[in-house]
Amino acid sequence: MSQGTVEDRVEDAVFSLPEGTLVDVKLTVRLPAGATEKQVNEWLHHTISQQGSICVDNPLYRHAPEAWGPFGLAWTDTGDTGREEQYDHEKTGPNSSTFRVRYLRERRN
Numbered sequence: 001m002s003q004g005t006v007e008d009r010v011e012d013a014v015f016s017l018p019e020g021t022l023v024d025v026k027l028t029v030r031l032p033a034g035a036t037e038k039q040v041n042e043w044l045h046h047t048i049s050q051q052g053s054i055c056v057d058n059p060l061y062r063h064a065p066e067a068w069g070p071f072g073l074a075w076t077d078t079g080d081t082g083r084e085e086q087y088d089h090e091k092t093g094p095n096s097s098t099f100r101v102r103y104l105r106e107r108r109n
Contacts, residue, residue, distance in 0.1 A: 020081040022105065030068040033059040080105050 017023075027048070031040065035058065043060040045052045054061055067073040088100045 017077060018081065018108070020083055021108070022078045022080045022082045023075045024078055025073070025075045027065070028068050028072045029065040031060065032063040035059050079108055081108050082106075 035043070039055075039058045039060060042052065042054050042058060043063075044065065046054040047065055082103060082105050085102050085104055086099045087102065089097055090099070091097045
């Protein structure tokens with residue numbers, strides 16, 4: 001059974017964004033420890049985008065970023081969609097292969 005009012009369900013249906021929609025995100029965080037720009041970059045990539053690694057001697061290592069203040073997180077629809085495409089597939093063994101990845105950005109109609 002659906003939750004919420006009829007108005008809520010209508011608004012959700014009208015304003016749903018399609019899969020692959022790209023959104024710009026602004027996140028304001030308070031650093032929980034002093035760090036260099038390189039350490040902050042490493043920390044944000046590792047914790048928010050789940051990419052890369054982080055050194056255990058990074059002072060931010062054991063902390064998770066949290067939105068700061070009532071307006072710490074904001075996003076806007078870019079009007080674009082994005083998709084990942086694999087290419088240059090090469091079989092490197094009986095059970096292994098390699099490929100390259102490119103990120104394609106397209107304007108939504």
